[in-house]
Amino acid sequence: MCQSPLHDFLAELPKCEHHLHLEGCLSPALVFKLAAKNNISLPTPEENPIYESVETLSKRYEHFDNLQDFLDCYYRALDVVITQEDFEMLGWEYFTTAHRDGVKHAEVFFDPQSHTERGIAFKTVVDGFNAACVRAEKELGITSQLIMCFLRHLPAKDAAETMKSAVSGGYFEGEQRIISGLGLDSSEVGFRPELFTEQYLQGEKLGLHRTAHAGEEGDTTYISGALDSLRAERIDHGIRLTEDPALMQRIVNEKILLTVCPLSNVCLQAVKEVSQVPIKTFLDAGVKFSINSDDPAYFGGYILNNYCAVQKAFDLSKEEWSTIVKNSIHGSWIGEKRKGELLGLLEECLSKHA
Numbered sequence: 473m474c475q476s477p478l479h480d481f482l483a484e485l486p487k488c489e490h491h492l493h494l495e496g497c498l499s500p501a502l503v504f505k506l507a508a509k510n511n512i513s514l515p516t517p518e519e520n521p522i523y524e525s526v527e528t529l530s531k532r533y534e535h536f537d538n539l540q541d542f543l544d545c546y547y548r549a550l551d552v553v554i555t556q557e558d559f560e561m562l563g564w565e566y567f568t569t570a571h572r573d574g575v576k577h578a579e580v581f582f583d584p585q586s587h588t589e590r591g592i593a594f595k596t597v598v599d600g601f602n603a604a605c606v607r608a609e610k611e612l613g614i615t616s617q618l619i620m621c622f623l624r625h626l627p628a629k630d631a632a633e634t635m636k637s638a639v640s641g642g643y644f645e646g647e648q649r650i651i652s653g654l655g656l657d658s659s660e661v662g663f664r665p666e667l668f669t670e671q672y673l674q675g676e677k678l679g680l681h682r683t684a685h686a687g688e689e690g691d692t693t694y695i696s697g698a699l700d701s702l703r704a705e706r707i708d709h710g711i712r713l714t715e716d717p718a719l720m721q722r723i724v725n726e727k728i729l730l731t732v733c734p735l736s737n738v739c740l741q742a743v744k745e746v747s748q749v750p751i752k753t754f755l756d757a758g759v760k761f762s763i764n765s766d767d768p769a770y771f772g773g774y775i776l777n778n779y780c781a782v783q784k785a786f787d788l789s790k791e792e793w794s795t796i797v798k799n800s801i802h803g804s805w806i807g808e809k810r811k812g813e814l815l816g817l818l819e820e821c822l823s824k825h826a
């Protein structure tokens with residue numbers, strides 16, 4: 473619990489999360505639990521001392537030099553996630569914590585290639601994560617959607633294979649499609665969005681939503697590239713947008729939502745402290761954004777910790793929070809009925825804390 477007088481208000485706000493990697497919910501405790509369950513030997517202390525215990529692994533996560541340093545740990549830890557049940561467990565780890573933090577709707581990323589590369593079937597991954605989504609709606613009332621990300625450090629032909637698996641498995645079909653959007657993540661600099669134009673245009677033709685990580689470490693041309701070539705409807709991170717005022721105005725005019733992840737930006741050294749994330753600049757300029765947790769098992773907190781860290785750094789008013797939450801509801805890929813329900817919950821929260 474944070475020290476802010478607005479803590480209860482922040483906790484009760486009906487939150488939409490748009491930038492959450494399900495694989496980023498793999499806590500050190502869950503790494504050891506799944507390793508034991510699946511009879512997987514983790515590296516010995518001689519091979520890699522960080523895997524000695526939950527404590528040593530947690531300690532390793534206390535400092536990352538940059539995005540790549542983090543990604544190296546993140547991909548390595550995934551070796552323990554094998555069965556459909558494991559993927560469901562990982563998804564459930566997210567939803568139970570998100571529920572505690574007041575999340576009502578979540579559009580969550582997953583990286584099929586980080587599993588298919590290890591010989592896990594595409595179906596095992598998606599069916600496991602989807603089972604967690606179905607259970608979250610039934611038991612916790614959280615609505616959700618799955619966003620399939622391409623790993624940008626792998627060749628586009630691998631992304632094309634991943635698209636094929638999703639199409640042939642029927643995962644894009646129907647009104648209630650199991651995968652509703654495409655995303656692009658992993659190492660940004662040097663892996664330009666334009667490389668994945670073909671897959672995104674295919675996705676658009678199939679009626680999929682589109683978002684992409686851009687402007688986390690990469691310069692603003694990664695943001696414009698994602699808009700122009702990938703026809704992205706949202707930009708994940710986008711914090712370097714302030715370096716190009718004309719592009720910032722375009723983002724405002726086109727009502728593009730940025731999915732900002734303050735604690736992640738600090739942990740990966742994109743900024744020194746939360747106060748350097750351009751929250752106030754975006755609010756004052758009319759840039760729409762949501763606040764999200766990215767990889768909570770690695771970055772010291774889930775969504776409420778991110779809301780509290782922003783409050784500590786910026787001392788926002790309830791009106792400003794109301795704007796942030798309204799924009800995150802309107803920027804969600806949901807129908808008018810669900811939007812109306814979430815706006816109703818926001819009104820209740822605002823009246824209770826008036």
Ligand SMILES: Nc1ncnc2[nH]cnc12
Binds near residue numbers: 496766767
């Ligand atoms: N913050 C991040 N940026 C790029 N790729 C990621 N994959 C998981 N977290 C990521």
Ligand SMILES: [Zn+2]
Binds near residue numbers: 491657685708766
């Ligand atoms: Zn991310």
